[in-house]
Amino acid sequence: MASTSAKRSDAAPRRVAVIGGNRIPFARSNSVYAHASNQDMLTAALDGLVDRYDLRGQRVGEFAAGAVLKHSRDFNLARETVLGSTLDPQTPAYDVQQACDTGIQATIQVANKIALGKIDVGIAGGSDTTSDAPIAVGERLRKILLDANRAKDLKGRLAALARIRPGDIVPSIPQNSEPRTGLSMGESQALTTLEWGITREDQDQLAVESHHKLAAAYDRGFLDSMLTPYLGLERDQNLRPGSSVEKLATLKPVFGRGESATMTAGNSTPLTDGASTVLLASEEYAAEKGWEPLAFLTEYETAAVDYVDGSEGLLMAPAYAMPRMLARAGLTLQDFDFYEIHEAFASQVLSTLKAWEDPIFCKERLGLDAPLGSIDRSKLNVTGSSLAAGHPFAATGGRIVATLATLLAEKGKGRGVISICAAGGQGVTAILER
Numbered sequence: 001m002a003s004t005s006a007k008r009s010d011a012a013p014r015r016v017a018v019i020g021g022n023r024i025p026f027a028r029s030n031s032v033y034a035h036a037s038n039q040d041m042l043t044a045a046l047d048g049l050v051d052r053y054d055l056r057g058q059r060v061g062e063f064a065a066g067a068v069l070k071h072s073r074d075f076n077l078a079r080e081t082v083l084g085s086t087l088d089p090q091t092p093a094y095d096v097q098q099a100c101d102t103g104i105q106a107t108i109q110v111a112n113k114i115a116l117g118k119i120d121v122g123i124a125g126g127s128d129t130t131s132d133a134p135i136a137v138g139e140r141l142r143k144i145l146l147d148a149n150r151a152k153d154l155k156g157r158l159a160a161l162a163r164i165r166p167g168d169i170v171p172s173i174p175q176n177s178e179p180r181t182g183l184s185m186g187e188s189q190a191l192t193t194l195e196w197g198i199t200r201e202d203q204d205q206l207a208v209e210s211h212h213k214l215a216a217a218y219d220r221g222f223l224d225s226m227l228t229p230y231l232g233l234e235r236d237q238n239l240r241p242g243s244s245v246e247k248l249a250t251l252k253p254v255f256g257r258g259e260s261a262t263m264t265a266g267n268s269t270p271l272t273d274g275a276s277t278v279l280l281a282s283e284e285y286a287a288e289k290g291w292e293p294l295a296f297l298t299e300y301e302t303a304a305v306d307y308v309d310g311s312e313g314l315l316m317a318p319a320y321a322m323p324r325m326l327a328r329a330g331l332t333l334q335d336f337d338f339y340e341i342h343e344a345f346a347s348q349v350l351s352t353l354k355a356w357e358d359p360i361f362c363k364e365r366l367g368l369d370a371p372l373g374s375i376d377r378s379k380l381n382v383t384g385s386s387l388a389a390g391h392p393f394a395a396t397g398g399r400i401v402a403t404l405a406t407l408l409a410e411k412g413k414g415r416g417v418i419s420i421c422a423a424g425g426q427g428v429t430a431i432l433e434r
């Protein structure tokens, strides 16, 4: 199945179609999927996609996927997932990792190869679990165990093991924090929230809207074409259709300090388990298969900011990626029917929107003559986003690509933009069109 591609080394890039997405409902950490591994969840999301598009036993050009928190046994999670799936085991697969941008970056990797004519069809994906996080031994114990493993005989092994002290047994558990600042994502964003003067009321309002919009999307069957129930879960478990600003106002701040602490469990994404996949193909290949493309991936950009010295917010990189991408596409920020901005925290979305409106930020940081300006807020995350659905880090990109592509297919014609911030001060933006 994999190759109908002609010799194309000197040909123009081909249009890349988003055929469809599939994911499992997202679960709150340490609940329904507590005993599922990344591989289990990614396989479920992949097999659901394979069934939906009749790909059982078929070889696709490649499967690119990843997870932010990985066990050492998953050194190539994507390949192990293919081997456990119903795809042809001859499907090549490799891991991608760019923190919360993993899913969108995997989509871009596959799209690039399709655009260049190297493959005709490919699948991108991502999975994450904070319930089944890898636990490592401490550095001293690790070195002792390696010494013991290297020892030539039993005497040498016992001598190495005899160096173990009770304090060495303390496990090393992955932290949701930046290695270079020691600050968690939430603590880092609290600094940005303060810098941009984002109020608690505005954050809570955005969070409530996210829940209401996702609930309405479920009710009208919008997610039916992109969801495979898993372990008894049929909807995103974090979704609270009855969310209200009054209830959210009662929650205690969890990030930031004193009066400036405005971020709560209600306006921050919860720790989440889940997986997603996206099927991409060349326009020609889609036509051959009789697949109607939902939309086309037409542009993207990745940016990184120097957050370590505190001169920029950890999650502000998409603010920088956007104008570079718009310039290349010859578009303005207002030229979109849909805006899909990953809701890492309500205040991340609001800080980014404010930055694009701010003449000083746009001139001094983005090097623009005029601000990018405001967006029509009624076009923002129209079927809800991560605050309601949850955010299994590497799975969010696939969820967003499938959501936006489906929105464009529903509308029939239009253009949408994606913006996803990530740990490490990085961010990806992308454009889908139909």
Ligand SMILES: CC(=O)SCCNC(=O)CCNC(=O)[C@H](O)C(C)(C)COP(=O)(O)OP(=O)(O)OC[C@H]1O[C@@H](n2cnc3c(N)ncnc32)[C@H](O)[C@@H]1OP(=O)(O)O
Residues within 6 Å of the ligand: 100, 176, 185, 186, 240, 243, 244, 247, 248, 251, 254, 264, 265, 266, 267, 268, 269, 270, 271, 315, 343, 344, 345, 391, 421, 422, 423
């Ligand atoms: C690039 C990026 O994406 S960066 C983002 C990466 N993601 C993160 O960093 C994850 C951040 N989130 C977290 O660390 C955690 O979810 C926290 C710290 C915010 C909250 O953790 P917890 O306190 O365990 O959350 P928990 O689910 O128990 O919620 C706390 C309370 O708020 C309530 N609550 C949460 N959301 C809502 C809501 N929408 N409506 C009403 N109540 C709510 C809960 O019911 C709970 O109430 P209870 O104490 O009476 O049971």
